Amino acid sequence: MRKLVYLILTTVTVALVGCVTINVYFPEAAAQKAADQFIGNVLDGTGKAPAEPKKDTPPPGNGPQPSAMLLDLLIPAAYAADAPNLQIQNATTEAIRGRxxxxxxxxxxGxxxxxxxGFTNDGLVALRDTAKVPLSQRAQANATVADENRDRxxxxxxxxxxxxxxxxxxxxxxxxxxxxxxxAHAGWYYQNAAGAWQKK
Incomplete structure (x- = not known):
């Protein structure tokens, strides 16, 4: 009888593990917050990120159900995949930010x-109006744009x-x-989704 119970439990456990799919999705909110902080530091030196919304605490007595606790024991990464954290700060990104x-x-x-x-709609910069750059400075302007795009x-x-x-x-x-x-600061140019230049 014990062997039958163990066999059934093992079969159910394997079936549960096999049926659970953990989706690792792109953490858009975390990415936007990290991007805002990075860009704010580059453009303004502030590094300010939007304020975090307050998290609601669940009412008492609504804790995890026993079946959920069993699933957590079997697959502890299930909760981790729900709210991934985007890491943006390391030695390489800090060097890029400084440049x-x-x-x-x-x-x-300037x-x-x-x-x-101006800022392009694909996250780069582009020389928008060469007439605004004196002929003697165009090579340097092109080099600056190329260096910036390489870092981006x-x-x-x-x-x-x-x-x-x-x-x-x-x-x-x-x-x-x-x-x-x-x-972008007021007066700077950027491309809209269609690629047309607009002034902020």
């Missing part, structure tokens, strides 16, 4: 202020890889693209 901040305080900031350069591409790739999800790179790029526009 980007120096560029915004220097040549790139190009953005003049309207010669490396940043998006590094964040995705550092979080163990290289497939998130495009979503991280999209999140940052929205953030650059959101934090």
């Amino acid at each position: 980007m901040r120096a560029r915004v305080q220097g040549a790139l900031g 190009l953005l202020d003049s309207g010669a350069v 591409n490396e940043l998006y790739r590094e964040i995705a890889q550092a979080n163990g999800h290289p497939e998130w790179q495009d979503q991280i790029r999209t999140t940052f693209a929205k953030g650059w526009v959101k934090h």
Whole structure:
């Protein structure tokens, strides 16, 4: 009889584990918060992120059900997949942030202020109006844009890889693209979704 009970329990356990699918989705809210903080630091030196909403505490007596506790014992990662945390700060991203901040305080900031350069809808920067750059400074302006885009591409790739999800790179790029526009200073240019330039 005991063997039969163990066999049934083992079969049910294997069936439960086999039926549970853990989806690791892109943590959009966490990514936007991290992007806002990174971009705020690069453009303004603030690094401010939006305030966190207060979490509601469940009423007493509504704790986990016994079946949920059994599932947690069998698959402890199930809860971890519900609210992934996006890591954005490491030695590589900090070095990129420092270079980007120096560029915004220097040549790139001047190009953005003049309207010669703007934010593209794919999270990069582009030379928008060469007439706003004196001929003698165009080579330097092109080099500044190239350096900035190299760092931006490396940043998006590094964040995705550092979080163990290289497939998130495009979503991280999209999140940052929205953030650059959101934090752009008045008078700076950006591309809308259709690729047309607009002044903030």
